[in-house]
Amino acid sequence: MTLTRRMWRGLSCCLTVPRGRLIPTGISLGIQRLLSSVSQGPRICIVGSGPAGFYTAQHILKHDAQAQVDIYEKLPVPFGLVRFGVAPDHPEVKNVINTFTQTAWSKRCTFLGNVTVGRDVTVEELQGAYHAVVLSYGAEEKRELGIPGEELPGVYSARDFVGWYNGLPVNRHLNPDLSSDTAVILGQGNVALDIARILLSPIELLKKTDITQSAVDTLSRSHIRRVWMVGRRSPLQVAFTIKELREMIHLPGTRPNLDPSDYQGLEKITHSLPRPRKRLTELLVKSALEKPGEKVATQWGQAEKEWGLRFLRSPLAVLPCDNSRRAAGIRLSVTQLKGTGEDAVAVPTGQVEDISCGLILSSIGYRSVPISSAVPFLPKQGVIPNSMGRVQGTQGMYCSGWVKRGPTGVITTTMSDSFETAQAILEDVRSGALNPLEPKTGAVAIQDLLLLRGIKPVSFSDWEKIDKVEIARGLKVGKPREKILDTEEMLQLVLR
Structure with a gap:
């Protein structure tokens, strides 16, 4: 990994110790962790793990081999309205989960469930840790x-x-x-x-x-x-x-x-x-x-x-x-x-x-609701003002899905809409509007904040444990799955 002069200057300030003194082991390990987290590729976070979030992530990862994407979700389980909105007698529509799972399995994609943006971590904190923040949290109201x-x-x-x-x-x-x-x-x-x-x-x-x-x-x-x-x-x-x-x-x-x-x-x-x-x-x-x-x-x-x-x-x-x-x-x-x-x-x-x-x-x-005073919002329309997914007046901020266009359309509509936002991000990286060489630590910094606040994120492998339990319970009664309804029970399965 090549570090820019600006990055070295920033790190040297953190590394200054009295002459002749060794850097303590704990600090040394922390520095190693920080160094390993800095990437030449763009670090992008997506708020919301429904179809809009996953389709945005899929397109970015496919078309930028150095991009790293972190997906934040307030529930311990992913997939948003595919899991909670699609009618139970329409299982064929839920097959898109297989595609989303392939995206989540990418080494350059991290799922962080059980994290509520706006409460557990602020939008401003995400902006400080990522080159781009994509709001895809849907219409909850x-x-x-x-x-x-x-x-x-x-x-x-x-x-x-x-x-x-x-x-x-x-x-x-x-x-x-x-x-x-x-x-x-x-x-x-x-x-x-x-x-x-x-x-x-x-x-x-x-x-x-x-x-x-x-x-x-x-x-x-x-x-x-x-x-x-x-x-x-x-x-x-x-x-x-x-x-x-x-x-x-x-x-x-x-x-x-x-x-x-x-x-x-x-x-x-x-x-x-x-x-x-x-x-x-x-x-x-x-x-x-x-x-x-x-x-x-x-x-x-x-x-x-x-x-x-x-x-x-x-x-x-x-x-x-x-x-x-x-x-x-x-x-x-x-x-x-x-x-x-x-x-x-x-x-x-x-x-x-x-x-x-x-x-x-x-x-x-x-209706979508505003997530932060740092993000412009049109209350009458219930959307974030944007141009092709670029949030108006806010550099490095994007949106996709219902919070971008309003609660209309089907999953394929959301796919096209999300690809448009992802393409806007890729174009901004190529044009220099987003600078992937600027040091950003992404999930490393955010997870440290969450740890201090007593929040334990749920990983995608944690979700797969929940998934296995639900499927096993469903098989016992002749169903494809029996969903766990209590978030505390979900967390007990994976965060013990």
Whole structure:
């Protein structure tokens, strides 16, 4: 390793001792550790180990043979929404974990779990230890409905509900009440369809997934037989994709309840729609207006559960039961559209409609939150202002994923977005905007700080111990894994 003059000058200040005195062994070892940690390649840290974080790391490591990347994660386990957001009956989507694991196994990549940036270590401290800091911590805050009664028992955010059945530790005690026969989901995106599918799926199918056992137990006692998904706009603006819609249409033991009047005339304009929207609308129109085949008609006729889409409706208030102790329904404003296509805006008509239900789930999106006063943030949009991932006005600071562009898109969208940010970093290294020869000690310095603060990071090999335990527990009950829900139990497995 070649050290620059500036690096030697900096180290010589640290090495000064009285003439004739030997450097103590402990200090000598510390100096050796410091010297070994200094690299000619860029040292980059990524905050967040979800898809955005791992895709950013993957691209950097692939295209810069000297780069070293450290990934910080507040939980003891990696993979973010791939582990805690993807529906348990979509295991194929989780296969991306195999790619992320290959990245984490790189000798130039270090995973540090159980470290909360902004609490255990500051962004400013990371900036001092790395050439570049990438913020990829996602959108953690649920959006509020802002209507009377949303605080009542029986009303849940989609984020909390998904976290509950997927084993997110903070949601493990949610214990939703599924004793009513009707649920209303406010929103018409893929998350809304995921929740509807979980609520209505035969329990025997769910038992074969990595859904938590506590969720299986609760869902096996569920009385939910009908799920309405409510949207402010029309069928032409639904946010779910055709794959999720097709799954709902063919869900065993369940039939769609689609009002034909919502779809009349749409078949005349489908030819002018972009291809994905065209295919999706054609499937909606076919399901609502065409008579099903004999086999499907028999299945729907025998189904005990149903789901439907309610359009041009916006929530006004959660209606309480007589004793006002829990939700008993929801009041909706009937809307109409002004404008066309994706730009159409829903405006109230003055009419209202009430739906009786004991379970209300708000699936109207998530928000990112500011992580530090040192990082610019746009609270209205819930994103960090940036240009192709470069944080505006902050040298060496970058962002990727939902905190960069907002909580939209699927995993492949996040991949492209993260590659863009990673490419910006690589270009800044090549142009000299980032100087990899400037001495930075990376995780060595940060781990020393964490040690002083009593924080014990979880390594990727530690995570693999947790992984093995979860898989072993799952095998005993015929599941791919049984997730550990308590972070303290996770830490006891690896930090004893």
